[in-house]
Amino acid sequence: MSLLSPARGYALWAPTYSETAVSALESSVVGALGVPLRGRRVLDVGCGIARRLADARDAGASVALGVDLAPAMLARASGDALLAAADVRALPIADGAFDVVWCRLVLGYVDDLSAAYAELARACAPGGVVLVTDFHPTAAAAGHRRTFRDDAGELHELENHVHQADAHPEAAARVGLSLRQRRDGVVSDTVRDFYARAGRLDAYGDQIGLPLVLAMLFVRDD
Numbered sequence: 001m002s003l004l005s006p007a008r009g010y011a012l013w014a015p016t017y018s019e020t021a022v023s024a025l026e027s028s029v030v031g032a033l034g035v036p037l038r039g040r041r042v043l044d045v046g047c048g049i050a051r052r053l054a055d056a057r058d059a060g061a062s063v064a065l066g067v068d069l070a071p072a073m074l075a076r077a078s079g080d081a082l083l084a085a086a087d088v089r090a091l092p093i094a095d096g097a098f099d100v101v102w103c104r105l106v107l108g109y110v111d112d113l114s115a116a117y118a119e120l121a122r123a124c125a126p127g128g129v130v131l132v133t134d135f136h137p138t139a140a141a142a143g144h145r146r147t148f149r150d151d152a153g154e155l156h157e158l159e160n161h162v163h164q165a166d167a168h169p170e171a172a173a174r175v176g177l178s179l180r181q182r183r184d185g186v187v188s189d190t191v192r193d194f195y196a197r198a199g200r201l202d203a204y205g206d207q208i209g210l211p212l213v214l215a216m217l218f219v220r221d222d
Contacts, residue, residue, distance in 0.1 A: 001147070001155045006109040009158045010048075010070035013148045017049060017073065021187075021194035022146075022212050026105055026133050029185035029215045035129055037061045040099040043123055045088050046106030050077035065098075067091060069109075089115040096125040104133045105213075108146070108160040113171040121175040121220055130177055130218040136184065136211040137162050144212070168216055177218035185213030 004012065038060030044052050047066030056064040065082045068074050074083045086092050088106055101124045103116070110116050120130045135146060146158040169179040187207045195204035 001157055003157050003159060005159055007069055009148070009156060011072045012150050012156065014049075014070065014072035014076055016149070016151045017076065020148075021191040022135065023105065024194065025185040025187070025191050026213045026215070028190050029183050029213055030102075030104065030131065030133065032183060033131065033181055033215060033217050035100060035131060035217065037100060041097065041125075042100045043067070043093065043098040043102065045091065045101065045103040045120065045123075047077075047081075047083070048073045050074070050079075050081040050083060052102070052104070053077075053081045054079065061100075063098075065093075067093075089119055091119045091123055093119075093123040095122055096128075098123055099125050099128040101128065101130045103130070105135065107132060107163065107168075108135045109158070111161045113163060113167055114174065117168075117171045117177065118175045121172070121177050124177075124220045126220055126222045128220050129180075130172070130220065131215070132168060132172075132218070133185075133213055133215045134163060134168070135160060136214045137164050139210060139212045142210060165214055168214075169218075172216075172218050176221045178221060179216060180219050181215075181217040183215045184211040185215060186211045 037056050039062050041063040042056045042061040044066045047068050050066045053064045053066050067084050067086045071085045101120050124130050140162045146160045149155050187210045
């Protein structure tokens with residue numbers, strides 16, 4: 001199994017990219033945080049193929065813009081989504097331009113959280129919210145890796161920097177973001193079908209209750 005940078009990995013994964021157990025669980029946890037989108041300007045940093053942007057528009061967002069490091073993922077976006085190719089540490093976004101900033105399952109791909117949180121906070125309007133999710137450090141400690149299969153069926157691993165749970169609010173606080181909620185997404189019936197389709201129900205039984213996703217909701221101080 002090869003180890004790939006996020007840029008190389010997502011360029012290779014893009015043609016066959018589909019939802020995974022981790023991304024499905026992440027969506028469930030984000031929904032439970034209950035962030036309203038109607039009438040709000042939404043930025044999705046690490047939007048991938050832009051599926052979440054369509055959800056944001058359906059939820060009444062006044063603006064929904066996506067940014068992703070991998071042009072190959074953006075090329076798979078459908079419809080008329082507003083998109084830009086950029087790194088989370090250097091966003092092409094005006095200061096305070098968005099009311100809701102998502103950065104979902106992205107920060108494990110950067111080694112230093114400080115620059116990423118500084119940009120997320122900068123893009124967020126005062127009083128707005130920044131919602132961050134990450135691959136859970138407990139899952140990494142248990143031996144889980146961020147992997148995918150390419151269109152030839154070869155298994156690859158994406159480079160992932162493990163950030164402990166308290167590292168996020170510490171980095172966020174330095175740039176004026178206050179933690180309001182934290183939730184863990186644990187293996188449950190929500191993702192059983194993913195294990196079943198992979199023929200891994202034995203692993204599902206062993207992993208019930210294991211946290212795979214760490215989710216945090218921050219508010220930008222006025």
